[in-house]
Amino acid sequence: MRYKIKHITEYHYQETVSTGHNRLCLVPLTRDHQLCVSCEVKISPTPDEQVYRTDFFGNTILFISSYKEHSQLEIISESIVDIQNRVNADRAFSSYVLWDDVKNQVAKQGDLNADVAQYTLPSLHVPYSEVIKNFAQDCFADGATLWNGCQSLMQKIYSSIEFKPGFTTVNTPVESVLKLRKGVCQDFAHLMIACLRNMGLPARYVSGYIETLPPAGKEKLVGSDASHAWVAVYFPDIGWVEFDPTNNLLPSYKHITVAFGRDYFDVAPIKGIIFSSGGQTISVKVDVNRVE
C-alpha cells in the first residue's frame, strides 16, 4: 500500500519572534515492512539553518533555526510511504512464550539485547507506580502467554478509558489519566506502556499516522486525519509487536510509523524554543491518502 501524507503545522505568534529553534521529528522511518520513498519538509519563512541527523533511537531529526524576526511559522511535511502488512503480529499470535518468562529473561541481565533493556525502565512520562501495576495485574495471570496478556491489557484499557480530547495535555501524568478515565491516543499509549513496564516487560512508544475512512457515503474531508501514537512490545525471537490501545486493534498496513522512543518526550513531532514575550496559537492538519 502506498500513502501520501501531508502534515501541516502552523504557529501564529502574538509578539514577533526574534529567534526560534525547533527540533522536528517528522520524517517516517524505513523499517522491515515500511519504506519511506520520499519525504520533504518545507518551512516558511525559510530557516537560516536546517540540519538532519539520526538520533539515539534511529529516528530522523531535523533541526531548524530562524534568526530573522517572524510572526508565524509554517511547517509542512510531505511524504510518500510504502507499507506492507506487519508480520510480527501474526508470528506473536502463534507464539507460546509466557509473559513471566519474558519478564525473568529481562530481569536476568545479559540474555537480552542491551538496547531492549531500557524499555523496561521508567521514563519521563512513564513512571513506576503501584496503582498502575494493580490495574495491569489481572491481565497477566500465572501461565498466561505474553500475547494473551497484551491482548487483554489492550482490551482493558480500551474499555476503561474514554477517548475524549480536551481533558489531558502532553504533561498529564499517566496516573491521572487512569483516575480521569479520559484521554487521547498518547494517554492510551502511555498508560499501556506504563502497565507493561510495571509488569517488567519491555514496551516502547510509537509515533506516526493512521489512515481513516470517511463515514459511509461521505467525501473524506481535507485535513481530517491526525498524528497518532501507539505501543510496541518486545517479543523475544520475534521483535517488536505493535498494539493500538486507542482503537483496540493490531496495526497492520494503515499505521505509518514516524519514530520510536521511550515515550512522547523522545519523539514529539515538533519541539521548540522561541525568543519572544508573547503567546502563540497552533493549528495542525494531517492528510493521509492512498496512492493507487
Added chain:
Amino acid sequence: MDNQLQTHSIRSLTDGYFSHASVLDECFRFNEGAKESWKQLLTNIENLGVDELKIRQQELQKLLQENGVTYNVYGDTNELNRPWLLDSVPLVISAVDWRIIERGMKQRAYVLNKILNDLYGERTLLKNGIIPPELIYSHPGFLRPCDKIKLPGQHQLTLYSADLSRGPDDKVWVIKDRAQAPSGMGYALENRSALNRIVPELFQHHHVPKLGGFFNNMMQALIQIAPQGKENPRIVLLTPGPRNETYFEHAYLASYLGITLVQGEDLIMRDSFVWIKTVDGLEKVDVIVRRVDDTFCDPLELREDSQLGIPGLLQAVRKGNVAVANPLGSSILENTGLMAFMHGAFKHFLNEEPIIPMIATWWCGQKKEMDYVIDHIDSLVIKSTQRLSGFKTVMGSHLSRSQKEELIRRIKFEPYKYVGQEEVQFSTSPVFPKEKLEPRFTVLRSYLVAGKDEGYEMMRGGLTRCSPEKGSFLVSNQDGGISKDTWVEATFKETTLSGKQSAPDMKRKAVLPSRAAENLFWVGRYTQRVIRTSRFIRIVLRNLTQTGFSNNENDSESLRVLLKTVTHITDTYPGFVEDADEELSNPLLEIHQLICNPERAGSILFTLNNLLKAMYAARDRWTVDSWRIIDEIENVKRRIAAVEPEGIRHVFTLLDQLTAGLLSFTEMTRSSMYRSDGRTMYRTGQLIEEMLMELAQFKSMLTHQREESVEFQLLESVLLSNQNLSSYRSVYRTTLNIVPTIDLLFLNSQNPTSIFSQLEGLLEYSRSLAHKDGNTNDNEISKLVFECYSQVRLMNIEVLAKADEETGSREELDKFCEQLQRQISVISAKLSSTYFSHTTYSHQNTKEGFQFEV
C-alpha cells in the same frame, strides 16, 4: 628532630585526643606520637605557641570573610552566603602515600575516560555485560541526545575529581567520583593563599608544592579541546549564577584563570556557534567550562524547565563548533552504582586491578545484590545512584524498624535506584577548633586534568574537609564542614613551575558580557542612591532632633518641606506627601522605617540589599580590597537593621559609616577598575542616579518661594546635602540666595556635582560607547545626553528663579527640573535596551494531545 622537646608542648595540645578514638588518625599513631611526615609541622606549631595559634585561627577566619569566601546554602534567603571555614592546621600527606595515590588516581581517571568514551560511543561495556545496561539506561545522567558527541583529542573526561579517605586497613580509598563539574579547586587555592598569608610560620622547612602548575595544565587542557585546533580560543566559565552554592569559586576561578564568567543568558546559539552577548555585540565562544549540571544546559533537548542553559547548545556542540568541559552527559560517571562494576572495567580496559581500593558497593538493580542489601541493611549505607535525587544517604543501623521497612519497600519498588555500600570508619585528622586539637573525620578531594596522550595530571594537593562535630561522620559543605589546606610531603624543593606560564585568554580583548554591564550599571546607581538618601535623611534627622517639632512655625514649615522631600527622593508615597497629618505628627516612626525596614521599597536597607546583590553578582569584577569594604558594609547593614525606633539617635554614626564605606568603595573601584566598558557602565550608573536624586530634591525644595528664613533653611539643606555649602560661601560670598544657588547646583562647571558637570561626564561616557568600532558619530543615546547638556548650558537662571507673585511658585524651574528628570530616565531606559539585552524565551506550544480515534 628532638622528640623530647616536641612531646611536652604537643601533649597540652593533644590532651584527650584519643579519649574516644578507636579509628586511625592521619597524624598520630595511637599511643605512639606523631607520624614522621607531620613532625616538622607540629614543631612549627609548637614554636608558634598555642595562644598565638588561637589568634591566627581567628585572623584566618576574618581574612576569609573579608575576602568574601563563602559557600552558599540553597534555600537560605536571609543570608545569601555563609562563611567558609578553614582550619589553621593543614593535612599532611606523606610522600609514600602520595606516590600511591597519584598513580592510582591517574589509573582511575584513565579508566573513567574510557568508560565515558564507550558509553557515548560503541557501548561495548553494555553489550559485553561488563556493566548492566539498566544501570546506565535508568540513570538521568545518561543523556541520549549527547550520544556519539566527541571532544577533539584523546580525552572525553577533561576534569576529574574524587573524594578519598583512609580506610581501617590503613589504605587510602576512593569514596566517590565527581566527573561533571567538580567543585572545590578554587577553595583549595584560596585556602593555601590565606594560610600562607596568616600563618607563614607553619610553612618553615616544608617544601609544599605550589598549586599554580595544576591550573596551567588545566588551561592547556582547555586549549587542547578548542574547535579546529584554535590556538587562542575564547574560554568562558558557565555558572548557574550568584545563588549557586559555590558561586564564590566560579568568580574566583574565572578571574584567576583570566576567562570570562558567564551565565546561560549571556550566551546564545546562532549558526551552530555559541556567542557571548557583550556591549560590543556578539563574540564567538570556543570553549565552555561548565559549572551548570549537564541536564540544565540546553532546554531545547535536555531539561525543558531549565532557565540556566543555552537553547540549541547541543546543536553547536554536535557540529564541533564549541567544546564543553566536562562534556554534556559526563554525569553518568557519578552514578554510584558504577562502583560495583569498576573492577570489571579496569580489567576490560587495562587488564589491571585498581591501585586504589573503593568502597564495596552492591547495586540493587540485580536481584542477588538487592537481596544481599536487604538482608544486611543494618551494616550498610544506602545511597541513591543519582547525586541529586532528593534521597538522603542513610545508614541502615540508624533507622528505626518502621523506617527500615519503608526503605526496603522503596528499594523493592525501584531497585535500580539504590546501592548499598559497606559502612566504613574512616580516619581522622587533627582540627584546631578552640583550645586543643580534636580528631575529626577527614575526606580529601583530589583533582586531575587531562594531560598528554591519554594520561592525566594531578593537583599536588587538594581540598580537605573535616566533619563539623567531634565524632560526627558527616563531611559535607552543605552541613557546615571545616576545610583544611592540603600539603603533600615533597622530598625535594620545587625549582620552577612545570608547564607554560601563559594565561592564554589575556591575549584576547577582554569582553564585557551584557549582564555584567548591567550589574555594574546598577552597582553605580544603587551606590549613589544609598549615599544620597543617607546623607539627606541624616540632615532631616538632625533638624528633627535639634529643633524638635512644631516649636516654631518657620522651623516646622521647613521641616515639613524636608520631610516631603524625603518621600519624593525615596519614592515612598504617600509618606509625608498626602494627608500626612499622622506621619507629620510623629515623623520619626516613618523615618525609622525608611532607614531600617528592608521590606519597604525605597528604604535605605532595601536599596542597600539590592546594591549588595548587584555587587555579589558582579563579584569577579572587584578586587580583594573592594571585597573587604563590601564585607564592612554588610556589617553596618546588620547593625542598622537592629536599630529600634526608640534608639534612632544611634543611627547617625551608622549612616556615617555606611556612607564612608560606600565612598571608599567608589574610590577603590574608580582607581582599580581600569578604563574599560565596565568602568564606563559603573560611572554612567552613578552619574544618572546622582542627577535624578538631585533633580528630585531641587524640584521638591526650590520650586516654591517661601518666607525668607524658611527659604534660608531650605537652601542651606540643599547645599549641605550636595556638599556645596562651603563652596557656596567661598564663591558667592553672599547670604544664601536662590539665583546663585541655582547657578552653583546646575551650571557651575567647577562644581563636580553640578548638573552641568555631571552631564559633561555622562556625555563623555556615552560618546565612548557610541564611538566603538571606529564610529565617530553620536548614537541615539549620546544625542539625548547632548540635548540635556545643551539645555542646561543655555538655561536662563533669572527666568527660572522667578516666582509667581501670588502663588510663590517658580513654575519655570519646576518644569525645567521635571523635563530633565524625564529625559535622563529615557537615557537610562535606552542604555538598558541597547546594552543589556534581555531575552526571554519560552517553549513552542505543542498540540494539546493528539486527537484521534478511528
